[in-house]
Amino acid sequence: MSKQIDIDDLNIFYGDFRAVEGVSMHIEPKSVTAFIGPSGCGKSTVLRTLNRMHEVIPGASxxxxxxxxxxxxxxxxxxxxxxxxxxxxxxQRANPFPTMSIKENVLAGVRLNNKRLSRSEADDLAEKSLRGANLWNEVKDRLDKPGNGLSGGQQQRLCIARAIAVEPSVLLMDEPCSALDPISTLAIEDLIHELKQDFTVVIVTHNMQQAARVSDRTAFFNIAGTGKPGNLIEFNDTDVIFSNPEKDETQNYISGRFG
Structure with a gap:
């Protein structure tokens, strides 16, 4: 299912304002790519262009x-x-549908796509997706309970189960652990390692240690100043970015001198 992504001279606008300028990169299938950089540098904006979510914002192009x-x-x-x-x-924040059960939350995207499922097909897909999100053993006895009754970390994994139930090729994650405690964060990071066996995963994170732990390649974005567009400064294997980056800007960021 996994697909490769090639970005060619991508420029992203909000109205007349160029938010991101000239981004090009190749993302391998069945890999984890992390986007890092200071706030406002465009990394989440780039992420949203990969499934055309950016254009739902009025005036965006x-x-x-x-x-x-x-x-x-x-x-x-x-x-x-x-x-x-x-x-x-x-x-970033788990968003289970509050009026739906755990099971119906998992199946919501599939039903939205007008796919008809028999009861046994729905049961099998819910179990497969929850197992894929490492959540099945924790919720199998309360599938009819509300999804928002789960802990924060469980809710985030429920949202991952909902995302993978429709069998995508690529999975985008926008700071999926920023609102979670360390134990829940570890569970999500372990899950990301497993997900790349089937999906191309792209994650935005402000946590550089997380990027170092979970990703195969890392893209560092930066911005020259207020009102300037964000730029891709460096994109390389994660161990290179964190041990021997080519650009001084990258070194200064990962060493904590700014950002």
Whole structure:
């Protein structure tokens, strides 16, 4: 299922303001890529362009190309709904649907896509997805209880189960651990290692230790100043970025001299 991503000279706008300038990168399938950098440098904005979520913001637009296995997701005639089905997303704060049970939360995306499931198919898919999110053993006896009755870490894994239930090729995560305690964070990080066996994973994180722990490659973004566009400064294997970066800007950031 996993797909490679190729970004070619991507420029991202909010109205007339260029928020991100000239980003190009190649993301391998079945890998974890981390986006790091100070607040406001455009890393979450770039992430949202990978499933065309950016354009739901009024006045937002994109120039450049984003390829999934060689197909430009911004080409004329490409349905953004199909793109978002192929590229799942997990947000900073867990957002289970409060009126739905744990099981129905998992199946919500599948049902939204008008896919009809028999009861046995629904049961099997819910179990498979919850197992995929390492949550099954914790919730299997309360599948009909509200999803928002789970702990914060469990709710985040429930949202991951919901995302993978529709069988995407790519999974985007926008600071998925920022609101979690250390134990829940470790559970999500362990899960990310497992998810890359089936998905291309791209994660935005402010936690550089997390980036070092979970990712195969790391992209460092920066911004020259207020009102300036964000730029991709360096993109390389994670061990290179954190041990021997090519750019002084990268070294200064990861050593804590700014940001």
């Amino acid at each position: 994109v120039q450049g190309k984003v390829f999934m296995d060689g197909e430009d997701i911004y080409a004329a005639g490409v349905d953004p709904v199909n793109v978002r089905r192929e590229v799942g997303m997990v947000f």
